Amino acid sequence: MKTVQTEVPEALYKKAMALVNEGWFRDEKDVFSEAIRRFLDTHQSEIMQNFIREDVEWGLHGDD
């Protein structure tokens, strides 16, 4: 495991801690790990590249 030190907005931290306090997660580290995992799932390099390549083709040859 890697240790990452970062700053998050107070409101975000409070929301994460609320989930921990309600018993949904063991601690805030688990909340942030899960959140990052989900973000990375939808922001894979290939997906983002495909979106941009589609944009290029629409820009060049679209009809609107």
Next chain:
Amino acid sequence: MTEEVRTIVCDTGPVIHLAELGCLDLLADFSEILLAASVVAEIEKHHPAALSVKLPLQIRHTQNPATEHLTAMCRIFSLDRGEMDSLTIMENRSSAIFLKDDASARMVAERMGFRVHGTIGIIIRAIRRRQKSPEEVLSIIDGIPSKSTLFIKPALLKEIFSRIKKEFNI
């Protein structure tokens, strides 16, 4: 042949990116430019100068709540208020284009059956719409890393450059 010009629903990111690149005027030939009130609030917070550009922007307050399906999709993909409000507008304007750069929101929009494009598409479209020359567009794209907060990996920017040059024999 007359090309159809559509309504465009803009989210925060592309408006800011186009403003940073001095290209917001490229939206001027859409028949309507719609922004959710929450998107306007985000732009005011992060790049207020973008709202001073003379464009026929129409601010929409989302009166009807999002459908259950859209609400669920937005929660699954962790979309923010502005993205959700923009997609709610799209639900009532399904022939419009949704302008968005973030991958998650684009995924949701596509799954909802909406047409979605991003900042790069609008910039390159300017050649087709005769708003800019290919050389001017290449110059704008060249300025993306230094002038804007739109992050595109250098190899892909290079690929876009080559694609445009090839298309126009530059």
